[in-house]
Amino acid sequence: MDNHADTQPSEHHYDLTVIIAEEMASANLGLIFSTLRPSDYPAVEFLVCSGSDRTLLADVPEKPNVRIVTAQSDNRIPLLWADGIREATAHKIALTTAHCVPTNDWLDRLLAYPMDGNQVAVGGAIENAENDTRIGGVIYLLRYVRYTGARPSGPARDLAADNALYRKADILAHEDLLKIGFWEPSFHERFLAEGKSLEFDNQLVVVHHNCYTAKQFVRQRYSHGIEFGAARARTMTGPRRLMMIALAPLIPVVFTRKIMASARQDNRFNLGLNREMGWLLVFVLAWSAGEAVGYIRK
Structure with a gap:
């Protein structure tokens, strides 16, 4: 049997399903699976959710507890996560992406969380590869500055689904x-409104190994911005949506200030006026333009 074929979930009972969303990061799959070692964890199900050509997924091992889930719509990460969530057979699911490589104790920590009572999610830290490129470093600053290992563990109101465990x-x-994808801010807001709790654990770590080119990431930011804006617009009244459209030119300012405020709390980040800051502004503008389009399109 070809374990790389799309199959129905097996009858095997799994304690945990790990969902790896692969978007333009197939080059990392070999390193990811050499760290995860599926053969050593038969009680863990591994799903690689991807819209890439199968020839790019050759490093996904052929194991009984490893499956490739082909994208049902497109290959944006939140939609890939949604595909994996529906396919998962365990009651606990861990989300990550192929741009992140887990540390050696990652699976053991995930398996140890009971996930009972009001606790609905545990999110971990995301560190950056030491030898990352300039573009990779900027992407890390933009996306993960609030989730470094320097952040104290404890109750949280926001987590990065790129390294998180959910029920x-x-x-x-x-x-x-979920029908529009797993966009974690919307879910976290719902969970908190229901009286459920989120936890941040800075010992649960993955390492960011960026594979995007600058051009690919600009397109990704614009596309994700549209979906984010449209998702928010669906919950707004007409007047509020019009107000958000009118205030759209301020989105880059607000977004950049949030990033800068978080970065100032960690002395590892150099926030001077340099080429990195130029790329940061380009990426922020791409997202902001997409978010504004999302409010308009709804």
């Missing part, structure tokens, strides 16, 4: 959100 049933309870 599957709690996600499936909000199908109206």
Whole structure:
């Protein structure tokens, strides 16, 4: 049997499903699976969700507990996560992307979380590869500055789904959100409104190994910005949506200030006027333009 073929979930009971969204990062799959060692964890199900050509997924091992899930719509990461969540057979699901490589104790830590009571999610830290490129460093600053290992562990209101554990049933309870993809801010808001809790654990670590080119990431930011804006617009009244459209030129300012405020709390980031800051502004503008389009399109 070809374990790389799309199959129905097996009858095997798994304690955990790991969902790896692969978007333009197939080059990291070999390193990811050499770290995860699926053969050593038969009680863990591994799903690689991807819209890439199968020839690019050759480093996905052929194991009984490893499957490739072909994208049902497109290969944006939140939609790939949604595909994986629906396919998962365990009640606990861990989300990450192929741009992140877990540390050696990652799976053991995930398996140890009981995930009972009001606790619906645990998110971990995301560090950056030491030898990352300039573009990779800027992407890390833009996306993960609030989730470094320097952030104290404890109760949280926001987590990065690129390194997070959830209870599957709690996600499936909000199908109206999941049908447009797993955009974690919307789910976290719902969970907190229900009285459930989120936890940040700075010992649960993945390492960011960027594979995007600058051009690819600009397109990704613009596309994700549209979906984010459209998702928010669906919950707004007409007057509020018009107000957000009118205030759209301020989105880059607000976004950049948030990034800068978070970065100032960690002395590893150099926030001087340099080429990196130029790329940061380009990426922020791409997202902001997309978000404004999302409010308009709804």
